[in-house]
Amino acid sequence: MGDKRIRITTVSQKYIMALAGIFLMLFLVVHLSINLLMVVGDDGKLFGQAVQFMLTNPLIKITEYVLFGGFIVHILLGVILWAVNNRARPVKYSKSLKTENSMFSKYMIHTGVIILIFLFIHFFHFFFVKAGIVPIPEVAEGDKHDFFSMAVVTFQNPLYSFIYLVSFVFLGFHLKHAFQSAFQSLGLNHNKYTPAIKFIGTLYAIVISVGFAIIPIYFYFFY
Ligand code: HEM
Numbered sequence: 490m491g492d493k494r495i496r497i498t499t500v501s502q503k504y505i506m507a508l509a510g511i512f513l514m515l516f517l518v519v520h521l522s523i524n525l526l527m528v529v530g531d532d533g534k535l536f537g538q539a540v541q542f543m544l545t546n547p548l549i550k551i552t553e554y555v556l557f558g559g560f561i562v563h564i565l566l567g568v569i570l571w572a573v574n575n576r577a578r579p580v581k582y583s584k585s586l587k588t589e590n591s592m593f594s595k596y597m598i599h600t601g602v603i604i605l606i607f608l609f610i611h612f613f614h615f616f617f618v619k620a621g622i623v624p625i626p627e628v629a630e631g632d633k634h635d636f637f638s639m640a641v642v643t644f645q646n647p648l649y650s651f652i653y654l655v656s657f658v659f660l661g662f663h664l665k666h667a668f669q670s671a672f673q674s675l676g677l678n679h680n681k682y683t684p685a686i687k688f689i690g691t692l693y694a695i696v697i698s699v700g701f702a703i704i705p706i707y708f709y710f711f712y
Pocket residue numbers: 520524543553556604608611615616619636640653660701702704705
C-alpha cells in the first residue's frame with residue numbers, strides 16, 4: 490500500500506518534471522534564436538530590436554514568471570526524485586546492466602548542478618544587471634538593457650568564454666537524456682518511435698549546445 494503510494498507520487502512527480510522540462514527546452518529554442526541575432530554582424534541592431542520587443546510585450550513578462558517557476562519546480566523535483574531513487578536502490582546495478590542510456594541518465598543530477606552554477610554566473614552578466622542587483626558595466630553607458638555591449642565584455646574575457654563553452658557541453662549531455670526521458674515520463678514512448686525520439690533528442694542537444702557556443706566563439710575570435 491505504502492509502496493504503491495510512493496510509486497504513484499513518483500510517477501506524478503516525473504510527469505510534472507517532464508512538463509516543466511519541455512517548457513524549459515522550448516525556452517532554450519527561443520533564447521538561442523534571439524541570441525544568435527548578436528552574431529549577424531550588424532553590431533547588435535537586430536538583436537536590440539528583438540530585446541525591445543521582449544521587454545515591451547506583456548505576454549513575455551508573464552512567460553518570464555512561468556519560466557522561473559518552471560526552473561524551480563524542475564530543480565526541486567529533480568533533487569527529490571534523485572534522492573528517492575538513491576534510497577530505493579541501495580545495491581548498485583551490476584556492470585552488465587549498464588547501458589549507454591544509463592550512462593547519461595546516471596549523471597543527470599551532476600550535469601543539472603553544473604547548469605545551475607552556470608545559470609548563477611550567467612545571471613551576473615545579464616539578468617541581475619537588468620534587475621538592478623549588479624551595477625551596469627561601463628561599456629553599456631547606463632543602459633541596463635544594452636545586452637549586446639554586456640555580451641562583448643563578457644565574451645572577450647577568456648575565462649568567461651571558457652566557462653560558457655564548458656557549460657554548453659554539459660548542457661548538451663543533460664538535454665540529450667532529458668529529451669527522451671520527458672517522452673518516457675509522459676508515457677509517449679513506443680517501441681516503434683523510441684529510436685526516432687532518441688535521434689531527435691540527440692540532434693536537439695547538439696543544435697542547442699553548438700548554437701549557444703557560436704556566441705562566445707564569435708565575440709572572442711571574430712568581433
Ligand atoms: C552564449 C549563450 C547565452 C547568451 C549570450 C545569453 C544571453 C542572455 C541575456 C542577454 C539575457 C537577459 C535577457 C533579459 O533578461 O531580458 C539572458 C537571460 C537568461 N538566460 Fe541566457 N544566454 C545564453 C545562454 C543561456 C543558457 C544556456 C541558459 C539555460 C541553460 C540561459 C538561461 C537564461 C535565463 C533563465 C535567463 C533569464 C530569463 C530571461 O530574462 O529571459 N541562457 N540570457
